[in-house]
Amino acid sequence: xxASLRVSDPEAAWTVDxxxxxxxxxxxxxxxxxxxxxxxxxxxxxxxxxxxAALFSHARPGLDRLVCSPGHYVIGPFAAAAExxxxxxxxxxxxxxxxxxxEAIGTERSPVFxxxxxxxxxxxxxxxxxxxxxxxxxxxxxxxxxxENADARTYAMVSDGELEEGQVWEAALFAAxxxxxxxxxxxxxxxxxxxxxxxxxxxxxxxxxxxSAFGWHAQDLDGHDVDAVRAALEAASAExxxxxxLICRTSTRHGLDCLPRDADGHFLxxxxxxxxxxxxxLTSRLEPTRE
Amino acid sequence: xxxxxxxxxxxTELKPYGRALLDLxxxxxxxxxxxxxxTRQCEVDLFQAELPGRFVHxxxxxxxxxxxxxxxxxxxxxxxxxxxxVFATRRPYDQIAxxxxxxxxxVRIVGFMPGVxxxxxxxxxxxxxxxxxxxxxxxxxxxxxxxxxAAQVPEAVVDVPGPVYVRLKRGENPVIFDAGHRLTLxxxxxxxxxxxxxxxxxxMMVAAALAAASALxxxxxSAGVVAVPVIKPLDTRTVLAAAAGARGLVTAENHSIVGGLxxxxxxxxxxxxxxxxxxxxxxxxxxxxxARTAAYLxxxxxxxxxxxxDEAWSAAGRADxxxxxxxxxxxxxxxxxx
Numbered sequence: 001x002x003a004s005l006r007v008s009d010p011e012a013a014w015t016v017d018x019x020x021x022x023x024x025x026x027x028x029x030x031x032x033x034x035x036x037x038x039x040x041x042x043x044x045x046x047x048x049x050x051x052x053a054a055l056f057s058h059a060r061p062g063l064d065r066l067v068c069s070p071g072h073y074v075i076g077p078f079a080a081a082a083e084x085x086x087x088x089x090x091x092x093x094x095x096x097x098x099x100x101x102x103e104a105i106g107t108e109r110s111p112v113f114x115x116x117x118x119x120x121x122x123x124x125x126x127x128x129x130x131x132x133x134x135x136x137x138x139x140x141x142x143x144x145x146x147x148e149n150a151d152a153r154t155y156a157m158v159s160d161g162e163l164e165e166g167q168v169w170e171a172a173l174f175a176a177x178x179x180x181x182x183x184x185x186x187x188x189x190x191x192x193x194x195x196x197x198x199x200x201x202x203x204x205x206x207x208x209x210x211x212s213a214f215g216w217h218a219q220d221l222d223g224h225d226v227d228a229v230r231a232a233l234e235a236a237s238a239e240x241x242x243x244x245x246l247i248c249r250t251s252t253r254h255g256l257d258c259l260p261r262d263a264d265g266h267f268l269x270x271x272x273x274x275x276x277x278x279x280x281x282l283t284s285r286l287e288p289t290r291e
Numbered sequence: 292x293x294x295x296x297x298x299x300x301x302x303t304e305l306k307p308y309g310r311a312l313l314d315l316x317x318x319x320x321x322x323x324x325x326x327x328x329x330t331r332q333c334e335v336d337l338f339q340a341e342l343p344g345r346f347v348h349x350x351x352x353x354x355x356x357x358x359x360x361x362x363x364x365x366x367x368x369x370x371x372x373x374x375x376x377v378f379a380t381r382r383p384y385d386q387i388a389x390x391x392x393x394x395x396x397x398v399r400i401v402g403f404m405p406g407v408x409x410x411x412x413x414x415x416x417x418x419x420x421x422x423x424x425x426x427x428x429x430x431x432x433x434x435x436x437x438x439x440x441a442a443q444v445p446e447a448v449v450d451v452p453g454p455v456y457v458r459l460k461r462g463e464n465p466v467i468f469d470a471g472h473r474l475t476l477x478x479x480x481x482x483x484x485x486x487x488x489x490x491x492x493x494x495m496m497v498a499a500a501l502a503a504a505s506a507l508x509x510x511x512x513s514a515g516v517v518a519v520p521v522i523k524p525l526d527t528r529t530v531l532a533a534a535a536g537a538r539g540l541v542t543a544e545n546h547s548i549v550g551g552l553x554x555x556x557x558x559x560x561x562x563x564x565x566x567x568x569x570x571x572x573x574x575x576x577x578x579x580x581x582a583r584t585a586a587y588l589x590x591x592x593x594x595x596x597x598x599x600x601d602e603a604w605s606a607a608g609r610a611d612x613x614x615x616x617x618x619x620x621x622x623x624x625x626x627x628x629x
Contacts, residue, residue: 108394115362119389125358126390132359133366137344140320141367142397167386170355 004101004111005086008065008152014084016057019226021286022083023053027255028282029079033095034268035275040096040104043252043265045076047190047223048157051248052076054229055155055186056084058237065130067156068116069123071106072266073188077157078102081112114154121165124185127156128175131183131243153237156185161193164202169214175243176215183243184236185216188223190250192265211245223248224255257281295472296482299502299628300621301465307442308401308459309334312371315445316342322449323363325349327356327374332461333403335373357383360398361390369397369449376402376417376458380424387454392427395453400424401444405434405458405494406545407574407592410582417458418574421493422550424456425523431476432522433457434544434552436497438464440520443474451476460495465626467498479526481533485515488607489537490599491530493519493552496543496572502628503599506616512607522552527559534560539606540569543599545589548573570602589629596628 005012016022030045056077059066068074075095082092091111094100101109106116115126131154162168175183189207191197198204211218217239219232229248236244252265258277259268270278316322316338324338328351339346349356353374360370372379379402380387391398402420409415424432431451435441441464448455479491483504492500500516507514517533519526534540540560542553553571560567574592582588589595596616604613621627 115365115390117389119385122354122358122386122390125355125386126362126365128355129359129362130366132347133363133368136323136368137320140323140345142321142369143367167352167354167358170350170352171358174350174352174355174359 006114007059007061007112008063008114010062012061012086014056014061014086016053016084019053019057019230022056022080023049023226024282024286025083026052026076026079028279028286029082030075031270031275031278031282033075033079033092034270037096038271039267039269041072041075042268042270043192044073045079046254046256047250047252047265048073048076048188049255050224050226050229051157051186051188052080054226054233056080058230058233059153059155063152065114065152065154066112067123067127067130067154068106068113069156070120070159070162071116071118073157073159074106074110074113074116075104077112087111121162121167124156124158124168124171127154127183127185128171128180130154131175131180132178134182153182153184156183158185158187160187160189160191160198160204160207163187163204163207172211172214172216179241180243181240184233185243185245187245187247188250189247190252190265192252194266208247215242217242217244218247220247221249223250294482295469296501297467297469299498300619300625301467301498301627303463303465303624303626304438305463306334306337307438307464308444309337311442312445313337313341315449316345319369319449321367321369323347323368323370325356325360325370325372327351327353327378329374329403333373333401353378353383354386357386358390361394361396364396364398365394369399371399371401373401373403375404375415376420377415380417380420380456384423388427391454392429395429397452398454399448400454400456402456402458404461407579407588407594408460408495408545408585410584410588413578413580416579418547418579419550420456420458421522421544421546421552425550425555429453430523431455433476433520434494434522435459435474435520436494436518437467439466439468439470439472440474447474447476458494463624463626465498467501474520476521477526479517479519479529481515481529482518483514483516485513486536486538487513488539488541488603489515489517489533490541490543490603491517491519491552491556492543493522495545496594498628499594499596499599500543502596503603503616506596506600506614507603510614512604512609514603519552522555525555525559530556530559531563531565534565534567537567538608540567541572541599541603541606542569543572545594546573547576549576568606570606572599572602586629594629
């Protein structure tokens with residue numbers, strides 16, 4: 001597989017046997033990607049691992065689109081793509097290094113995604129644009145009609161901190177008004193932003209109530225329960241007449257007990273001893289799932 | 292005196308761009324039209340009425356409009372995005388930078404009501420749009436002079452591989468050029484040859500530059516006029532060739548003197564070490580207040596034909612008082628340089 005493959009590219013193909021195990025593998029892979037740097041966006045992978053695993057088990061390869069609005073979250077889907085053979089080992093190992101196509105904050109060269117952006121709050125507009133495009137007449141394209149994608153869904157990863165940006169709500173209004181029901185948003189509600197807990201900086205609650213009031217089908221759930229996320233994605237896909245949002249309640253420290261209690265989830269420090277302990281913990285947890 | 296250019300006062304046309312965009316869209320079904328709640332003002336009510344399936348009303352939400360346009364372009368459509376220039380550039384700057392300019396997507400951003408052409412106050416005056424758009428990599432930045440060029444904008448920009456920003460005059464557009472005039476994105480055009488001083492002008496200041504050149508000629512100063520419809524990428528060859536043959540240089544733009552045509556010409560001339568005196572006519576790093584009419588603002592803020600004559604007179608090395616520039620009084624439906 002090439003390092004530039006997007007999940008919606010016709011050649012993209014993968015299968016997920018066990019989403020729970022994939023979530024574990026995303027964590028382990030993310031630890032190994034961050035370890036050479038000693039710090040990085042590991043917390044984003046820890047809080048979104050189940051969402052990413054559920055998404056890759058639910059989305060249809062070569063058809064559905066993936067937008068990662070908070071560019072700091074690209075590590076999770078990169079890890080999943082490497083585990084699923086969408087991204088070669090050498091490229092995955094170059095994460096965050098000089099000259100790598102895998103920058104720590106998403107760029108135009110980021111594989112896997114149809115769109116990502118490091119300036120927060122912008123991704124939902126792109127997802128809305130894709131969903132709108134899929135609804136337009138098939139003939140109107142510069143280079144001839146693309147693959148048949150009348151049934152395509154667009155998935156957008158969004159973070160709770162991003163909900164402080166007004167553009168998210170501009171996009172939410174537009175999507176609901178135009179009844180873009182082939183759009184599903186996963187909000188990673190990990191209550192973490194640079195300056196501290198989101199709830200201590202801006203009151204976003206009731207998050208689900210806000211989206212509902214904007215005309216969206218909103219589900220509030222445990223974002224670390226991979227079955228619950230999968231079920232919510234299925235419910236979203238079945239919804240007609242309005243876009244769907246999953247408010248996934250998560251923690252940036254989830255699934256890695258060796259992290260210090262006061263660790264800064266936005267930008268975790270991972271010195272060699274801690275990285276070693278993290279690899280050992282996750283590897284041991286992975287063993288029983290293989291039985 | 293000048294090739295392919297009419298004499299003022301100029302007759303005017305309404306909706307030259309809107310009609311041309313619709314005409315092109317009839318033949319090109321990849322074209323989408325986005326509007327930010329200024330549909331009639333941006334001449335695309337014509338598009339909305341005839342091709343509603345390809346018209347997207349984004350509402351009063353410019354940031355989202357740019358983000359959607361980016362994804363639509365990425366999907367293979369060719370979106371033309373419309374609002375006033377001030378809202379098209381200042382408000383969604385980060386969205387244009389990250390979602391459109393950086394991925395180099397073929398989004399056409401069309402901003403109406405340039406500079407001080409509106410008495411709507413500083414909130415409505417796009418006096419820095421050229422500077423903002425010029426500062427972004429991959430952008431092509433266009434400021435056309437009249438209805439003839441405005442009508443050629445859709446065809447000229449539709450197949451540019453990357454993003455384009457075009458500023459267009461709202462309402463009555465003067466017809467300055469003859470029908471045979473062709474807008475090209477890679478060339479500035481010498482409208483009037485002259486070797487004492489050269490006036491480089493874009494957008495609404497082209498009419499004033501032509502009027503100034505006529506007034507100067509009557510008083511023994513040979514003033515050339517170079518129309519520069521594309522601020523970036525600048526046609527440095529034409530700009531420098533004209534500069535090399537003149538004693539002094541003047542730039543004229545309905546925009547701040549910071550970052551627009553004046554800056555672009557100054558950079559080119561300085562890098563070529565031509566050493567010509569240069570005067571920049573435009574808003575002198577100020578917001579423009581206190582207007583009932585655009586003409587008042589052009590006059591008060593130094594964008595009049597007289598201001599151009601004064602600057603050109605001095606750039607040509609004349610120390611005596613500059614001549615007065617007569618301003619033709621236009622009839623109803625006509626347009627004269629201020």
